[in-house]
Amino acid sequence: xxxxxxxxxxxxxxxxxxxxxxxxxxxxxxxxxxxxxxxxxxxxxxxxxxxxxxxxxxxxxxxxxxxxxxxxxxxxxxxxxxxxxxxxxxxxxxxxxxxxxxxxxxxxxxxxxxxxxxxxxxxxxxxxxxxxxxxxxxxxxxxxxxxxxxxxxxxxxxxxxxxxxxxxxxxxxxxxxxxxxxxxxxxxxxxxxxxxxxxxxxxxxxxxxxxxxxxxxxxxxxxxxxxxxxxxxxxxxxxxxxxxxxxxxxxxxxxxxxxx
Amino acid sequence: xxxxxxxxxxxxxxxxxxxxxxxxxxxxxxxxxxxxxxxxxxxxxxxxxxxxxxxxxxxxxxxxxxxxxxxxxxxxxxxxxxxxxxxxxxxxxxxxxxxxxxxxxxxxxxxxxxxxxxxxxxxxxxxxxxxxxxxxxxxxxxxxxxxxxxxxxxxxxxxxxxxxxxxxxxxxxxxxxxxxxxxxxxxxxxxxxxxxxxxxxxxxxxxxxxxxxxxxxxxxxxxxxxxxxxxxxxxxxxxxxxxxxxxxxxxxxxxxxxxxxxxxxxxxxxxxxxxxxxxxxxxxxxxxxxxxxxxxxxxxxxxxxxxxxxxxxxxxxxxxxxxxxxxxxxxxxxxxxxxxxxxxxxxxxxxxxxxxxxxxxxxxxxxxxxxxxxxxxxxxxxxxxxxxxxxxxxxxxxxxxxxxxxxxxxxxxxxxxxxxxxxxxxxxxxxxxxxxxxxxxxxxxxxxxxxxxxxxxxxxxxxxxxxxxxxxxxxxxxxxxxxxxxxxxxxxxxxxxxxxxxxxxxxxxxxxxxxxxxxxxxxxxxxxxxxxxxxxxxxxxxxxxxxxxxxxxxxxxxxxxxxxxxxxxxxxxxxxxxxxxxxxxxxxxxxxxxxxxxxxxxxxxxxxxxxxxxxxxxxxxxxxxxxxxxxxxxxxxxxxxxxxxxxxxxxxxxxxxxxxxxxx
Ligand code: SF4
Ligand code: SF4
Numbered sequence: 001x002x003x004x005x006x007x008x009x010x011x012x013x014x015x016x017x018x019x020x021x022x023x024x025x026x027x028x029x030x031x032x033x034x035x036x037x038x039x040x041x042x043x044x045x046x047x048x049x050x051x052x053x054x055x056x057x058x059x060x061x062x063x064x065x066x067x068x069x070x071x072x073x074x075x076x077x078x079x080x081x082x083x084x085x086x087x088x089x090x091x092x093x094x095x096x097x098x099x100x101x102x103x104x105x106x107x108x109x110x111x112x113x114x115x116x117x118x119x120x121x122x123x124x125x126x127x128x129x130x131x132x133x134x135x136x137x138x139x140x141x142x143x144x145x146x147x148x149x150x151x152x153x154x155x156x157x158x159x160x161x162x163x164x165x166x167x168x169x170x171x172x173x174x175x176x177x178x179x180x181x182x183x184x185x186x187x188x189x190x191x192x193x194x195x196x197x198x199x200x201x202x203x204x205x206x207x208x209x210x211x212x213x214x215x216x217x218x219x220x221x222x223x224x225x226x227x228x229x230x231x232x233x234x235x236x237x238x239x240x241x242x243x244x245x246x247x248x249x250x251x252x253x254x255x256x257x258x259x260x
Numbered sequence: 261x262x263x264x265x266x267x268x269x270x271x272x273x274x275x276x277x278x279x280x281x282x283x284x285x286x287x288x289x290x291x292x293x294x295x296x297x298x299x300x301x302x303x304x305x306x307x308x309x310x311x312x313x314x315x316x317x318x319x320x321x322x323x324x325x326x327x328x329x330x331x332x333x334x335x336x337x338x339x340x341x342x343x344x345x346x347x348x349x350x351x352x353x354x355x356x357x358x359x360x361x362x363x364x365x366x367x368x369x370x371x372x373x374x375x376x377x378x379x380x381x382x383x384x385x386x387x388x389x390x391x392x393x394x395x396x397x398x399x400x401x402x403x404x405x406x407x408x409x410x411x412x413x414x415x416x417x418x419x420x421x422x423x424x425x426x427x428x429x430x431x432x433x434x435x436x437x438x439x440x441x442x443x444x445x446x447x448x449x450x451x452x453x454x455x456x457x458x459x460x461x462x463x464x465x466x467x468x469x470x471x472x473x474x475x476x477x478x479x480x481x482x483x484x485x486x487x488x489x490x491x492x493x494x495x496x497x498x499x500x501x502x503x504x505x506x507x508x509x510x511x512x513x514x515x516x517x518x519x520x521x522x523x524x525x526x527x528x529x530x531x532x533x534x535x536x537x538x539x540x541x542x543x544x545x546x547x548x549x550x551x552x553x554x555x556x557x558x559x560x561x562x563x564x565x566x567x568x569x570x571x572x573x574x575x576x577x578x579x580x581x582x583x584x585x586x587x588x589x590x591x592x593x594x595x596x597x598x599x600x601x602x603x604x605x606x607x608x609x610x611x612x613x614x615x616x617x618x619x620x621x622x623x624x625x626x627x628x629x630x631x632x633x634x635x636x637x638x639x640x641x642x643x644x645x646x647x648x649x650x651x652x653x654x655x656x657x658x659x660x661x662x663x664x665x666x667x668x669x670x671x672x673x674x675x676x677x678x679x680x681x682x683x684x685x686x687x688x689x690x691x692x693x694x695x696x697x698x699x700x701x702x703x704x705x706x707x708x709x710x711x712x713x714x715x716x717x718x719x720x721x722x723x724x725x726x727x728x729x730x731x732x733x734x735x736x737x738x739x740x741x742x743x744x745x746x747x748x749x750x751x752x753x754x755x756x757x758x759x760x761x762x763x764x765x766x767x768x769x770x771x772x773x774x775x776x777x778x779x780x781x782x783x784x785x786x787x788x789x790x791x792x793x794x795x796x797x798x799x800x801x802x803x804x805x806x807x808x809x810x811x812x813x814x815x816x817x818x819x820x821x822x823x824x825x826x827x828x829x830x831x832x833x834x835x836x837x838x839x840x841x842x843x844x845x846x847x848x849x850x851x852x853x854x855x856x857x858x859x860x861x862x863x864x865x866x867x868x869x870x871x872x873x874x875x876x877x878x879x880x881x882x883x884x885x886x887x888x889x890x891x892x893x894x895x896x897x898x899x900x901x902x903x904x905x906x907x908x909x910x911x912x913x914x915x916x917x918x919x920x921x922x923x924x
Contacts, residue, residue: 016655016663082640193647195640196511196519196740 002059003157005046006116007084008107008134009066010036011075012127024223035075038122040191041184045152046120047083048189053157061085065110067103069093073207081194081202088114092212098220104136105215111141117157119181123148138181145181146174150188267349267470274474281481282489284578288570289536291577292529300500307621311495317619320850321543324394327381328619331415334378335488341371341422342473349470365441372426372442375419382416395546404540407483414476421469423448428455428462487539491620494537497530498621502774503612504822506629511637511740520633520737522594524570525577527630532570534622538563544614544624547846549853550607554868557607559614559624562600566627569599595631603867605631606643610735610858611817616849625858632737642737649862650738653745657727658693659862667696667724676709679720682757687712687719687786690772692765693728694892700899701764701892707920708764708788714923715800717791719762725752731771736859743779746771750781760784762791764916766818766891767857773823787819789829789890792919796835803836803922809911811918812842812884814875814898815851816891833888833915836922842884852878854901856893872901879910886911888918 013019014032021027035043043064050060062083066076067090076087090106097103111119119141121134138145151163160176164185176182194202234250236243251258297304310316315332319325344356344367357364388394389408427448429437439446455461480486487494507528509519521527544559545551551558573590581587596605605628614624635641642650652661668691672678679688689712695705712719730745753761761783763769773785795801813833819825826848834841846852855871865871875898879887887910889895899912 014655190644190647193636193640193642193650193738196637197517198640199740200514 008121011072042120087207100132102215102217108140295528376444490537504770519637521630522634535566543617547613611853636737704914793828793832809885854897876901
């Protein structure tokens with residue numbers, strides 16, 4: 001029997017590109033979109049796991065799952081080019097699934113249908129930074145989950161030992177029974193290059209488009225605004241005492257960072 | 261009569277066996293990918309004359325060069341003697357005396373002189389191997405060494421028996437044997453006791469001579485002395501286009517399922533011919549920066565292992581693979597990792613020292629890049645650091661991944677004009693990534709610009725429109741990315757009708773000059789060292805003072821070895837230097853790479869000792885207070901190398917900076 005590994009993939013704006021607004025909405029025309037960088041670690045880990053298991057004689061299929069508008073399919077093709085076997089695209093043209101809860105519900109339907117033995121995701125998406133979707137999905141699927149993982153060792157195909165860094169340089173080590181969901185942190189690996197041969201193959205790989213299941217979002221971002229321009233540096237003049245007094249006054253009254 | 265029959269049968273057997281083995285060898289070589297070589301005959305002929313007839317590369321090292329030259333020409337001339345020997349055997353004593361007394365006399369004279377010459381050379385060669393033991397022969401395998409001794413002994417036997425037979429003939433036939441033409445044989449005849457041509461010594465020597473010839477012939481296909489036969493075709497079929505131009509595969513061709521050299525037979529047959537023509541002389545290793553710093557890559561090993569791998573696969577071309585599990589497994593074997601490690605393939609700086617040194621014109625770099633292409637294009641398997649640079653090229657068109665917006669902004673702010681069209685400007689100054697983004701190298705650009713302005717050269721820059729030209733991605737095997745980058749820049753430059761380009765980076769220089777024509781970009785490309793040299797020559801730049809520090813110059817591979825620019829930077833530096841420029845032992849065509857080429861600039865150097873430290877030692881030993889460079893990557897590498905030796909007191913400067921200093 002073929003084991004399936006699912007990889008959650010989100011398309012996000014490149015953090016290097018400058019966000020611009022049109023009214024109170026984001027102007028997407030000047031934005032460059034990429035695969036969420038944390039999801040890349042998940043992609044690579046799925047490929048590695050596939051290699052390990054296949055060496056041990058187990059057939060494995062890797063499936064990328066993405067939710068988003070039609071245009072986001074580029075991200076799916078990108079990860080197929082890196083080597084994942086096929087993709088499922090949950091189409092959400094109008095952004096109906098607007099919060100982690102609704103997205104995770106939509107993902108749940110697909111994941112249940114696929115029957116993944118293991119699911120990888122990035123620890124968070126760098127656009128909304130909610131840090132919640134994958135975790136909620138694990139709850140929906142009622143499978144164990146560990147987040148922010150930086151090392152994974154499999155013991156056969158049923159157990160995994162995972163590591164994550166916690167404050168102060170110490171590590172937490174978990175043993176986890178599969179099926180399970182793991183979210184990846186930096187340091188887990190580095191996604192390989194999409195080779196030309198794989199890019200060509202990716203164009204022919206299967207991408208199944210499915211409609212958005214009926215989900216209920218609890219919230220949606222109404223409007224956006226840019227942070228105000230940082231004020232210019234102010235030089236305080238005078239002798240030591242006047243300078244100190246003026247500084248305290250400014251911090252209190254203008255910057256409002258200390259109370260009175 | 262009997263001896264005539266014996267000779268005939270021996271010849272037929274020996275030549276038959278040789279042809280059979282040689283044919284098998286040809287099959288292995290021709291299993292390689294096709295390559296069009298039926299062109300540029302004048303260049304090919306010139307290469308043959310230079311390297312085979314005149315031994316130009318061998319003469320890079322005087323004494324061994326001369327010895328080989330003598331052995332080679334001795335061999336050619338003595339082959340004529342061998343023909344006479346066979347003729348004599350087949351006709352029962354016939355000689356080439358139909359050439360007339362003078363003609364035959366000269367023929368005998370040539371044999372006599374060369375027999376003696378070669379005998380002397382062989383003795384010296386034995387002495388060198390047994391007593392002197394030069395470095396480059398020390399790492400030879402025992403097989404290779406045994407092979408050398410065996411061959412030297414064969415040749416020695418050949419000339420010794422010939423001398424002996426001629427001497428005995430002189431003793432017996434007197435004036436009929438033309439002793440006056442055979443000084444050395446006559447001398448020998450004088451010191452030998454009286455012998456007869458019918459006696460066993462003569463007979464044994466005569467047959468021994470013939471046997472040695474036939475044994476030699478049949479030993480050739482299995483030894484490194486195959487180069488006796490293959491060196492000539494290898495030189496003839498060697499690369500005739502610019503050394504700095506890599507091949508351009510058609511990546512759009514959907515029928516190709518594997519790029520580069522995944523397996524031995526994906527290499528062009530000329531590379532396989534290279535492997536079989538290698539004489540295992542070790543000259544490549546001697547000059548190779550990775551072999552000199554204890555890394556996996558040794559260009560000689562590349563050739564020897566390639567030969568072994570190709571030979572191993574011969575059953576694939578000669579037998580039916582279907583249903584044969586062992587052959588199917590062999591079919592699956594790839595060059596990396598079955599023959600070479602990843603490290604081996606990624607070690608190369610593409611400095612071309614090996615190519616330059618190789619007397620039989622082997623091209624190691626092309627084979628290595630083909631293997632990198634297979635790794636990157638087919639498998640996406642490359643060092644992680646390479647993945648980073650590829651991404652940076654993709655997103656920002658520079659290896660650092662810095663914002664394209666900031667490219668050359670400091671120059672634009674200074675009002676350096678942007679090249680809009682060729683009517684307003686004579687030159688486009690293509691600055692390159694290092695000059696645009698690296699703090700230290702920006703200063704070099706400042707100096708170049710200052711000097712160009714001073715000389716009233718009409719030039720413009722591209723500002724943030726400039727893009728990386730694709731050189732590094734190409735040498736790192738990412739042909740797909742490289743071709744896109746090359747096309748982009750060609751379109752940009754053609755759109756502005758650019759005709760003449762000045763570059764500061766030798767890597768930009770080589771690619772724009774040698775690789776862009778294949779992409780439709782024909783420009784006159786000039787490195788800043790050439791421009792500055794000619795501006796000084798023409799008096800358009802007039803140095804006011806000169807540098808009193810002792811100066812040396814570090815050659816960059818890509819303007820030096822790849823493009824023969826050795827004199828211009830030296831002349832330019834000399835013109836502002838009080839003292840005579842110091843030459844390091846490894847300079848000009850023997851220059852030692854800084855370690856940055858072939859994308860190595862962006863990869864960790866974790867094995868062996870550091871290449872730049874090796875070079876730094878040489879700079880320190882030269883006693884120079886300043887070292888001039890002509891390449892931004894050399895600048896970085898040499899500076900770091902000297903730093904690692906705690907010799908930051910030695911100043912590293914681009915030659916443009918040294919000149920700019922003298923102009924103020
Ligand atoms: S190109 Fe340079 S580094 Fe590469 S094998 Fe030849 S000599 Fe060595
Ligand atoms: S490749 Fe050339 S230089 Fe190197 S050992 Fe062979 S013949 Fe000599």
